[in-house]
Amino acid sequence: MQQLTTESASLLLSRKQNHSSVRPRSLAPKERSSNSPTLFSINVRNAFALIVIPLGALSSIPWVPSDSRTLLFGVLYAYLRSFAIVTGYHRLWAHRTYTANTALRLVFALLGAGAGQDHIKKWARDHRAHHRYVDTDQDPYSIKKGFFYAHMGWIIFENNKTSTTGRVDISDLKSDRIVEWQRRYFVLLFAIMGYLVPTLVCGLSHGDFLGGFVWAGCLGTAIQQQLTFCVNSVAHWVGDRPFTATKSARQSPWAITLLLMGEGYHNFHHEFPTDYRTGIRWYDVDPGKWMIAFLSFLGLATNLKRFPQNEINKSLLQRKREELEKEGQAVDWGIPLEELPVWKWEDYEEQTRTGRNLIVIRRAVHDVSTFATEHPGGPAMIAAAIGKDGTEMIEGGVYGHSNAAFNLLDKMRIAVIEDGMSR
Numbered sequence: 001m002q003q004l005t006t007e008s009a010s011l012l013l014s015r016k017q018n019h020s021s022v023r024p025r026s027l028a029p030k031e032r033s034s035n036s037p038t039l040f041s042i043n044v045r046n047a048f049a050l051i052v053i054p055l056g057a058l059s060s061i062p063w064v065p066s067d068s069r070t071l072l073f074g075v076l077y078a079y080l081r082s083f084a085i086v087t088g089y090h091r092l093w094a095h096r097t098y099t100a101n102t103a104l105r106l107v108f109a110l111l112g113a114g115a116g117q118d119h120i121k122k123w124a125r126d127h128r129a130h131h132r133y134v135d136t137d138q139d140p141y142s143i144k145k146g147f148f149y150a151h152m153g154w155i156i157f158e159n160n161k162t163s164t165t166g167r168v169d170i171s172d173l174k175s176d177r178i179v180e181w182q183r184r185y186f187v188l189l190f191a192i193m194g195y196l197v198p199t200l201v202c203g204l205s206h207g208d209f210l211g212g213f214v215w216a217g218c219l220g221t222a223i224q225q226q227l228t229f230c231v232n233s234v235a236h237w238v239g240d241r242p243f244t245a246t247k248s249a250r251q252s253p254w255a256i257t258l259l260l261m262g263e264g265y266h267n268f269h270h271e272f273p274t275d276y277r278t279g280i281r282w283y284d285v286d287p288g289k290w291m292i293a294f295l296s297f298l299g300l301a302t303n304l305k306r307f308p309q310n311e312i313n314k315s316l317l318q319r320k321r322e323e324l325e326k327e328g329q330a331v332d333w334g335i336p337l338e339e340l341p342v343w344k345w346e347d348y349e350e351q352t353r354t355g356r357n358l359i360v361i362r363r364a365v366h367d368v369s370t371f372a373t374e375h376p377g378g379p380a381m382i383a384a385a386i387g388k389d390g391t392e393m394i395e396g397g398v399y400g401h402s403n404a405a406f407n408l409l410d411k412m413r414i415a416v417i418e419d420g421m422s423r
Contacts, residue, residue, distance in 0.1 A: 043158045057218035064214045070202045074216030078224040084111035086261040086288040094124040097276035097305045104300045109182040114193025116221050119186040120179045128168040135248050138166030143236035143248045151233035194221050235266035243271040243315045254285045262286030272307040334410035343415045352387035360389045365415040
């Protein structure tokens with residue numbers, strides 16, 4: 001074998017040392033600055049879109065007449081863009097709960113851009129991180145950081161250099177040509193679909209160019225944004241948790257759910273995110289579910305996913321058990337049998353001979369001293385059973401006592417008779 005020269009060996013050793021000194025890039029997210037958000041940490045672009053434009057539109061209202069046709073279009077257009085977020089950004093791209101043809105995906109991409117909630121790739125990435133790391137520091141809009149932060153603070157103070165958002169797989173989004181096209185031209189598409197389209201529609205249809213810009217464009221965009229933001233704040237704040245108590249997501253009242261396009265059934269959604277529905281009962285108010293079903297009827301949406309009903313029922317029953325156990329902890333059930341002292345029958349008889357009012361029922365020794373005068377059947381019935389095994393009598397030999405009677409007895413037990421010792 002050919003020998004290395006001294007110079008070659010030195011060069012090889014040097015390269016090896018340099019290579020070993022390079023540490024692999026950590027997959028852990030960068031730590032967020034411990035300082036609270038300040039004026040200097042504001043994301044200017046996001047703050048301008050979410051605060052400056054809506055406030056400017058509101059301040060101009062006294063000088064902009066409100067045409068009923070413009071207002072009607074503004075509401076309808078806001079709902080269309082909300083549908084693009086709910087059924088497109090959220091249930092199609094973020095969770096892949098169904099598949100859609102190219103035409104529908106393109107419509108969702110255009111209308112979604114008009115909603116001004118960032119491009120699909122980032123929106124879906126953040127939402128997948130929200131589900132994977134919910135209620136932790138790696139959740140981009142964790143409710144644990146406060147209501148305002150979860151609602152819109154995380155957008156206003158968003159800083160990629162100090163982000164702690166957890167990593168998720170978005171390879172499917174990177175390979176989606178419509179997603180990449182929308183990302184590349186998002187700012188232009190937002191300006192066109194968010195402001196120019198409503199301006200032109202209202203202007204060309206009934207001559208209200210200014211109203212179309214202010215009412216249907218600026219204010220319509222701001223309102224639908226705020227409703228979407230409520231999913232991250234209100235839906236993690238108000239309502240019950242019938243499917244899981246390990247996550248902050250809640251089932252909001254139906255009125256809130258209607259405004260949120262069905263996204264208010266958030267406790268279900270966080271437990272079963274691959275289901276295209278959030279309201280699983282036929283009468284649940286879930287416009288997003290209805291829209292996807294309608295699109296499926298038209299042949300534009302396919303492969304609608306449902307989580308197995310049996311597994312959904314399991315979660316419901318498990319939560320009911322948890323709640324019952326929690327309620328049961330607040331009830332006095334008496335001392336558990338396994339914690340009572342064990343007596344022989346002779347010990348029991350000896351105690352009754354000293355004057356104690358004791359009765360054995362189902363092997364448990366009960367002190368009925370304070371109850372004798374309260375017994376509905378009279379104290380004589382109690383006196384007749386002192387020092388004896390009254391099990392047969394209380395279970396129907398004389399009178400079949402109620403469950404409430406047995407529950408009351410459980411609080412009177414003081415000992416348990418050894419196996420085989422009762423008479």
